[in-house]
Structures are given as structure tokens and as C-alpha cells.
Amino acid sequence: MTLIQRLIFLMLLTVGLTWPLKAAEFENFEAAIAALPQADFKSLPELLAGIAELDDQRVSSLFVHISQGEVYFQKSDKRVFYVLDQADGSARIIDALNGEVSQDIEKKQLSKVKTNNRIRSDITQLQAQLNLNHPDPNIRLTAAREMLADVSRISDKRLADRQNKESDGDVADILSLIAALKQFSKDDAVSQLSALTQLDSTLEPDVSQVLAAASQDAEHYSAEVQTKIKATLANIESQRNLYSYAENIFFGLSLGSVLLLAAIGLAITFGVMGVINMAHGEMMMLGAYTTYVIQQWFPNLIEYSLLIAVPAAFLVSGSVGVIIERSIIQFLKGRPLETLLATFGVSLILQQLVRTVFSPLNRQVIAPEWMSGSWQINPVFSVTFNRLYIILFSLAVFFMLLIFLKKSALGLHVRAVAQNRDMARALSIRSNWVDAATFGLGSGIAGIAGVVLSQLTNVGPNLGQAYIIDSFLVVVFGGVGNLWGTLVSAMTLGVLNKFLEPLTGPVMASIIVLVGLVFFIQKRPMGLFPQKGRAVE
């Protein structure tokens, strides 16, 4: 049953005498509001459809509040209120009828007007009708898009009116699509063909659905029109494929940038210092928990919490890294197996520590508003903001690190110690101090990666384990000791994974990548970009 049918059905029901809830025809807004507290899941849709018929300014705000679950009524006298939760935990309680803020009512005295998905989607449809005349062009655009799904809902006259008044380009485009679809549904080949030329380059999924249905329908569409429909569909399909290709590349780059962030710290500790640090993942975990703690400390600054968390996580993980280096790793220099075991032990200790301090349950890190949502480039291709920012951020971190190693005094020392420890010491570089600083730097960057991961995955004691193997893979594949290699290998692995995934499923994709890597390492044990010359030792 399409929505329009459902609505007609509801109308019939509400008009019909047998149905007890005749009340869906309301005298005025007041009467409708008075009926709300009695409504349940079954009767609410009819009631709302009745409200939509009312010519009242307050209807659209009622719909907005009800679809967000903000409509409550007082248990004692059934007065209806909007309850808007404020950032500080309190609630603004507004009378639904006169819009006055009530000070003397507490949320506890109120009970909620319950809604479910079906009711919310009914509301969206009802709103679409109302919102086509909304002053905000974005709301008009959403409303017009809703209309695309079933163009018979809007009359030719109303559409023409709207088209004449429309000033916004995007909305006008959708409106002319609606007009074209209406023309397409007419029973005459000439207007069908001219409609098709207009629909030719559109990517709206609703349009292709209509076309696909029409291509099966020989009764209304002549053979000539059918051929044209097929050509149009093929055209749309090829454009879609192109965009899905672009989408896959974006997905791959975004996976690659996460890998890059996770691996880049390891590229320093493992690649430059040669320390196999199994606790690297736990450094990321500490960074993620730092984000959590920052959000707990400054609940009013959620929007800025990530910006604060980045330096904080760098300091926390970095100093833990320095402590580990000073207390354990420096005594195990040149004994990789023991280093591996000791750092593995450290990783277990850190995990259990977090379990004891924060509980074994995952912690909730809130995504700031600017990290959610997506940038809709066209109807079939959108880019999610969080992934976009993460790609940019990881590249920024990478280049900053590169410049730091190339240009700063400490960077010079780090490279000197990595190339020839004895010679560096002979030139009065304090190699112990440089080791600690390098390890701290690598760990600090892992902490930054943790801040990013807190936006993508669960913040829990096991966060680090999921990434440690991948990080090592990236570093080994790229060539130990080569930062550019890490960048290239992270992006390659990311894109490769995402192109295999649709073909084989994610489990098989990672297996194939892994097996491929094993063969690659057999062929080129030093990775993609092996170090040359004297640096090899």
C-alpha cells in the first residue's frame, strides 16, 4: 500500500461511521491537541492525518516536535507540552497551545506521547506537503525529494504555482523532475518521449525506479518509447557505475588514512628505532580514553572536545611511552625477542589497568555535530564528513611528522642515531635521551590516532588489539624505516581492501590481502621502498 493509498484509507476510516475514532476530524487545533494524550500506536496516525488537514500555524511545529519525541502530556490534567532537553541537562517545557514556557512543571510529572517508525515516516510524508512552501530552501528541497517517490500526490496546478515562485536552483531542478515524471506518466507517446529527454541525466533513485517499472510495462509505453527508456536507463547505469567507482576509491583512501594514522607512530618506534612495540595499540587506546575523559570533564565543550583531545592524547600517550622506554625497553636494547615479550606484557597490564579504572564496558565518546552527516555531491555519491576530515587530518599529521624529522634539531638527532648509533654518540648526541624522545614521539602519535579511532569505533580496553597487526603489516609492507613507504602502503592496502570487499566479502578480502602480502614479502623482504646504502645496517 503506498502512502497515498494509506492516507485515503485513513480518511475513509475517519469519515466512516463504524470507526470509533471519528475524532480525527477536528474543529480546531485545540481539539486535536486534547485528543493526543489518549492516542496509541494504532490511533495516532489517523489523528495526525486529521491534524495535517487543519489550517493552523502551529501544526508544523507540532509535527517537528512529535517526530523528535519531544511531545509530552501532564498525567494529571492532560495538558500537552513540548519538552526540549537543554545541553546542561535541564529541560525547557513549552505549552503546545500557546507556546509559553512553564517554569513550575517538572519532567517527572509528564509522560511521553509514544511514536514508532511508522508514525515518524507518516509524519515525514505529511510534512512534505506542508513544507513545500517553507521559507527555508533546504527544507523545501527535502520536501520536494519526498514528493519524487510518488508524484501523483501533488496536483498539476500546485506544482506549476510552486515552480513559478521557486527561487532556489536546486529545488527548481527537483520540481522540474517532478513535472517531467508527471508528464511521463501520461498516456501519450509524444509527451512521454519529451519527458524522457528531461530525465536523461538524472541520478535520483526514485526516477530510475519509475523508469525501470515503465520498461516492464508494455501496455502504457509503446515500443519506440521502450527503446528510449532502455537507452536512458543504460545511460544512468553507466554514470552510477562511475560514481560507485569513485565511492570505492574514497572508501579505500579513508580506510588507508586510518591505517596510516595507526601505523605512522609504529613506523617511528619500529621503523626508525627498531623496537618491536606490542603495546603500540594500547597507546592508541590511551588516546581514545583521553578523549573520553576530556568529554567528561568539559561536557559543555563537546564541539571542541576533539581539538582539545589531540594535544592532550599526544601528551598522555607520549609520556606513558617515555616511561615505558626508560623503565623497560632501554634495558633490552638489541634483544628483539625479549622486547617483544616485555612490551606484550605491558600491553596486557595497560588493558587490565583500564578495565579496573574505567570498567570493562565500552565508554561512550560523543561525535561532535560537525563530524556527523555527509556531503551529498549528487543523489548516488555522498562523502561522509567524519571520513573526509580523517583523511585530511592523517595527511596533516604525516607531513608535520615528516617536516619535524627533516628540519628540526631533534629530528636530525633521531635520524643520526637511527643510522649509526656509535658515530652519533661520538658526535656528542645523547643517544639515550634521543631514544626516549623518539619512543615518546611515536607513542604520542599513536595517542592522536586513538582520538581519531574514538570517532570510528568502540572505546574499550580491546581497542588497540584490533589495530596492532594491521599497523605492523603497513610498516613492513611499506619498507621499514621509510615514512613515505608507510604512506603509500597504507593507502594501497586500504584501496585494495575496498575493491576486493564487494567481490569477496570483508572476511575473504582481508585474507586475500594477507596472503598477497606474504608472497610480496617473500619476493621483496625489505618492503616497497627498501632503504639503500649504508642505512641498511
Place this chain on the structure above:
Amino acid sequence: MKLRNLIISGSIIASSFLASVALAEDTIKVGVLHSLSGTMAISETTLKDTVLMMIEEQNKMGGLLGKKLEAVVVDPASNWPLFAEKTRELLAKEKVDVIFGCWTSVSRKSVLPVIEELNGLMFYPVQYEGEESSKNVFYTGAAPNQQAIPAVDYLMNEIGAKRWVLLGTDYVYPRTTNKILEAYLKSKGVKDKDIMINYTPFGHSDWQGIVSDVKKFGSTGMKTAVVSTVNGDANIPFYKELGNQGISAQDIPVVAFSVGEEELSGFDTKPLVGHLAAWNYFQSIESEANSEFIAKWKKYIKDDKRVTNDPMEATYIGFKMWAKAVEKVGTTDVNAVEQAMIGVTVPNLTGGIAVMNPNHHLSKPVFIGEIQDDGQVEVVWQTADTVIGDAWSDFLPSSKNLMSDWTPPMSCGNYDVTSGKCSGKM
């Protein structure tokens, strides 16, 4: 000298042995086999606390058969083979009378041979894939026909879903459940091209590609629904990605079988609001027994923010049933208690009565709820009556002829109705 040492050590061993026997006579030992560390600690620690709370309460009421209950807590550390070892330790060394434990199916499968060999008794409190019925295990969580099938019915009949995406984590529970669901959907006339199945590894966090596929799959104009057996940890990135790619619960509803109040308390619930969960218990269901239980739990755990969930209710019902059965037969002997368990009734926390059936599964009500922004779940649909747990699914060719009945004369967990024999299938 040597002889003296031998005598001393011998007497020490003997006396400690006697002491332990004496101690064992004073108390009834209850084994608690839940992971307190590792991946599963997140879920299982709560159940350990629930059992301890129930024991404390039982002891306040004077214990059982005039003896105090004593909890023996071990930590199998989310390590599946260790579950078997710890079971052996509980049964052979600690000589516990009953075990409450396990969460994942793989841990239960690991315990199974040991508990059958040593004739122990275990209560398993988590929803699972079915296809099993052991003499020594009572399953107080939901079988597929008490969770998955009603949820699909709801989506099909109330939401009008025509295309189906079955997403799952890659292990035994989702694979078996999805096999059952696929067979069920096909029996309802859903075509192959309208079913999409996808498995992801544990803790999967990069959902971009899959969510984009789901979006494409759902943009054909036919109502699409996702049935998710994705395991706890991987859920949050999944729902986040859904939200970010602009798919709301109204476009493509997701019904989850592993997301409950406890998991939601660690989530940023914004992207989940409106999606569905199917369980046999929700904290939000109003009843006297439930509010009493919630209050008791908050007091016991000393944290007002802690929530209750379905496996906790299953633990509660299992414990109450065991206590009732022990009192009925006046002993903790495994064989006697096992027989006495069948037919025992305990009121559900949500109203109605839970009955232990001869196949060692419960009769339970099924609820479908929508996730709210406060991490609670509001019921939007429930079965008219309780549903009897079915150990062997009727929708799989390999098990449709099997049934389980542990009462004599059948006394068999896998009776094949066509051959008339106990098939020995596990």
C-alpha cells in the same frame, strides 16, 4: 627424616582433605563460569554479579535445604579452551552442584563434552542459535524461534518489508541463525534476489562499503529491512555509518539480536534511535516484579546508572527454577534435579509465567522494541502468548525431523521422528 616428612605432609593433606569435605557438607556450591577479563568481560561480568546477587538473596532467606549457598567464581578469560578446563576444575575439584555460565556459543560448545562426561548441571542464559539439547544444560535464553523468527514476522507484517539484508558477525550463532532465517524467508515466498547476506569479522569497524551496498540494495523502491546478528562490539561503528550516510530507521529499519540495554549504555545512542531490538525482556517494561528487580540490582551493584537486560532476566529465571527444583526433590543430585526441573514454573519479570519444557528450553514472551535516545528500548510489539523454545529448527532440512524430550521413556535430546531413533546428532 624422610619418613617424618612424609608423615607430616601426608597428615596435612589428609586433614585439609577432611576439612574440605566437612566444608562441602555445610554449603551448597554454585559455580559461576563467566569471563571476567578479555573480550567478553564486557557482557559476562554483569551476569557474574547477577548470580552473586541471587545467591546473597537466597542466603538471606535461609539458603536452600537448610544450607547456605557458596559461590565459586572462576575466570575463563574469554578463552574458549579455558572454559572446558575451568568446568573440569569446578566439577572435579570444587565439586559444585550447579554451574551458571557461558555467553558465546563457542564457549558453550567447549564446555559441553566436559559437563556431559562429569555429569554436571549448567544454566546457559543467552539467546543462541539452537540446534542443540543436552541432558546437562538448561537453556534459559531465547532459541531462534523466540527471537529471530518473531522479529522477521514483525518486519514483514507490520513494517511491510519485502527485501532483506542479513548482516552478521562471522561465527556460529549468526551463521546458523541466518541459515534458519533464509529458509524461513524463502518459505514465505521471498526470492533469492531479495535476500542479501553479509558476514564481517569480530570487531569490524570499517562499514563504509557494506552500508553503501545496503543503501543501494534498499533503493529499489521495495521496503528493505536489515536483520542484524552483528556482535556487540562491531555495532556502534555500524550504526554510526548508517547515520552518517543518511539512512534512518524510517528508510531502512535494522532489527538487532545482540543489542540490549547493557550494550546501549556504552554507545552514543544518537544514530540508533528508532532502530529495533528483539528480546524476551526489556528494562522499560513496567511491572511490579521488574521494578523490584531493577531496584535490587541498582542497590546491589551500588550504581544508580546500571541497567538490566535480557540475559540477566534469563539468569534470574534459571536460578529461581533451580532453587525450586532442588527444594522439590530435597537434594542437589544432578539426575534428580534435572528431572525435577522439567515443568517448573517461575514468574517472568515482565509478567506471565516461564515454564521449563521437556526439551530444556523455556516458554517466553517475545518483545520488539524501538531504541530510545536514553538507551532504553520501548516496546512496539509483542507476541500474544509465550512461545515455546524449539531446540531444533523446523526450517533447516538437517534438523526438521529432530525433537528433544528429556522425560522418560524418550529421554533423548535429538530424537529423529522419521527413523524413530535417538540420532546422536550434536
